[in-house]
Amino acid sequence: MMPVDMSASQREPLRFAVKHAFPIVAETLEALVRASQPGAVSSDPAKAGLVITTLAELDALEIQPEARVAVLVDHADRRPVQEARARGAVAALPLDLPAEHLRAALEAVLAGRTWWPVVAAADPEGALSSSRKLDALSGQQFKVLDLMSRGRLNKQIAYDLGISEGTVKSHVSSILRKLGVERRTQAIATFITAHDTTARLPTRPVIGTAGAAHLSRATHAAR
Numbered sequence: 523m524m525p526v527d528m529s530a531s532q533r534e535p536l537r538f539a540v541k542h543a544f545p546i547v548a549e550t551l552e553a554l555v556r557a558s559q560p561g562a563v564s565s566d567p568a569k570a571g572l573v574i575t576t577l578a579e580l581d582a583l584e585i586q587p588e589a590r591v592a593v594l595v596d597h598a599d600r601r602p603v604q605e606a607r608a609r610g611a612v613a614a615l616p617l618d619l620p621a622e623h624l625r626a627a628l629e630a631v632l633a634g635r636t637w638w639p640v641v642a643a644a645d646p647e648g649a650l651s652s653s654r655k656l657d658a659l660s661g662q663q664f665k666v667l668d669l670m671s672r673g674r675l676n677k678q679i680a681y682d683l684g685i686s687e688g689t690v691k692s693h694v695s696s697i698l699r700k701l702g703v704e705r706r707t708q709a710i711a712t713f714i715t716a717h718d719t720t721a722r723l724p725t726r727p728v729i730g731t732a733g734a735a736h737l738s739r740a741t742h743a744a745r
Contacts, residue, residue: 598639622673
């Protein structure tokens, strides 16, 4: 699929479509898109420049060739993420991400970038690798990354840690280099994967009451 010049949104509103079997999921994602891209217009998939949907529903949709597709997955598991890549998607968005991280992932896609989660949940060696990368961080860098994962901006991190914003930027650069990533969202994904693996936290469901509550929090965050 050919990438769409997202700067075109400055000339005309972004037309997007969200398709999911559960209305609360679709409504929440629509709210997050509108919060991140003011003026964005919900559209039919055949006329949308960005389509957000599941692999199961992708085949049934009529999508224009130049449209960007972001695939919704329940969890960051290797198989659906690889399939999304193979289908030409620009992102795989795990619905069990915390609201602020899901919003950050969507913002990356809306900015014309790709976004792929760390799939260490299906790869024990990958999980171990993420943990070892975090071990390379200094104590202060770990604190900065922890605050980044909580959605703090550099200015807020500087205030929380009692350091200058320039020092925070320096720490962020070092964190990205040590983790071998290019963007904050990738560093945060590595942190979340390693933390969840170490703590052996249960996977959060996306469907049902728990999933609805999680996505409701995301909707509230978008307003």
